Amino acid sequence: MKTVLLTSTSYRHRYIGRCLQKHTDLKLVVTEAKSSRISETNSLTEEEALFQKQHFQNREEAEIEFFGQEELPSEILQLKLPHGEINSELTLEVLKDISPDYILLFGTSIIQKKLLDTFPNQFINLHLGLSPWYKGSATNLFPLIDGRPEFVGATFHLATTMVDAGAILHQFRPELKKDMGLHEIGNAVIEQAGEIFPKVLDKYNTGKIIxxxxxxxxxxxxxxxxxxxxxxxxxxxxxxxxxxxxxxxKSLIDRDYPIISNL
Structure with a gap:
């Protein structure tokens, strides 16, 4: 099964790439740089800037603890793009040259129609969050802001031009423990997603997931x-x-928001 991964540049993204490399014929990883963080530092008070810096430092340290700093395997072709260039003509031409069976998404900008139409039903997105309830960005953070941990999880779905609106292949909620913190929960979801992404892909490829x-x-x-x-x-x-x-x-709360599980 020939695959391409379109993703970003953090430790979490490298981890997903390594998981896919182990279990699929991963031909290319296209990395798109991330956009700016939640607030411009010069608009914050000194205390707020310190709080934000500490938050991102803790997040980075937690990612390193979970996923390590290992790079993607050197034998995998890589294309590095600035933020907003994932839909470039270069991307399209490289994908045409490789002609993958599936193009897998994790943490990129929204894929535009010209790419989706060229590879119909071949784009599969790993969305960190439970669609349809939380779509877009930071969708395992916003539920925790809202006090709704039942909406933390991941959704594997077909990509469309609408944000996280494609047909769902599989979803899961992580195994949470009472002493977990914000970053630990987020990384636990990603860790589990990396383990099962190839399984979801295999079942979809063999017609076992509708x-x-x-x-x-x-x-x-x-x-x-x-x-x-x-x-x-x-x-x-x-x-x-x-x-x-x-x-x-948990059981009573989750019952009101059933997810789609195919594993």
């Missing part, structure tokens, strides 16, 4: 909507026992 259309509506999350106050709220929710309350009533 994509299911998304029916309910949700919210679109955007990085520009994040700010220091919202980020603080996520941490405060943990301090107030959000995760403990959820785990004590």
């Amino acid at each position: 994509p299911q259309k998304q029916k309910d509506s949700g919210i679109i999350c955007r990085i520009k909507d994040l700010n220091i106050d919202k980020l603080r709220k996520a941490y405060k929710n943990f301090e107030k026992g959000m995760l403990v309350d959820y785990l004590n009533n």
Whole structure:
């Protein structure tokens, strides 16, 4: 099964690439640089800037602890692009040359129609979050800001021009523990997603998964909507026992929001 991964540049993205390299014939990894962080530092107070810096430092350290700093295997062809260039003519031409069976997405800008039409039903997105309830960016952070850990998880779906709206192949919620923190939860989802992505792909390729259309509506999350106050709220929710309350009533809460599981 010949694959291409379109992704970004963090440790988490390299981890997914290594998982796919082990279990598929991964021919190319296209990396797109990330956009700016949640707030411009010069618009923050000194205390807010320190809080934001600490948040991202903790996130990076947690990613290194989970995924290591290992690079992608040197034998894999790589194409590095600036932010916003994932839909470039260069990308299209390289994909045509490789002619992969599947093009896998994790952490890129929205894929445009010209690419999707060239490879119909071949783009599969790993979305960190549970569609249709949370779509867009930082969709395992916004539920924690909202005090809704039941919406933390991942969704594998066919890519469309609409944000995280494609037919679903598989979803999961992570195994949470009461002492987990914000970064540990996010990385646990990614770790599990990397392990099962090849399995989802194999079952879809062999016709054992029939994509299911998304029916309910949700919210679109955007990085520009994040700010220091919202980020603080996520941490405060943990301090107030959000995760403990959820785990004590997990089965009842999850029942109201069933997910699509095909593994």
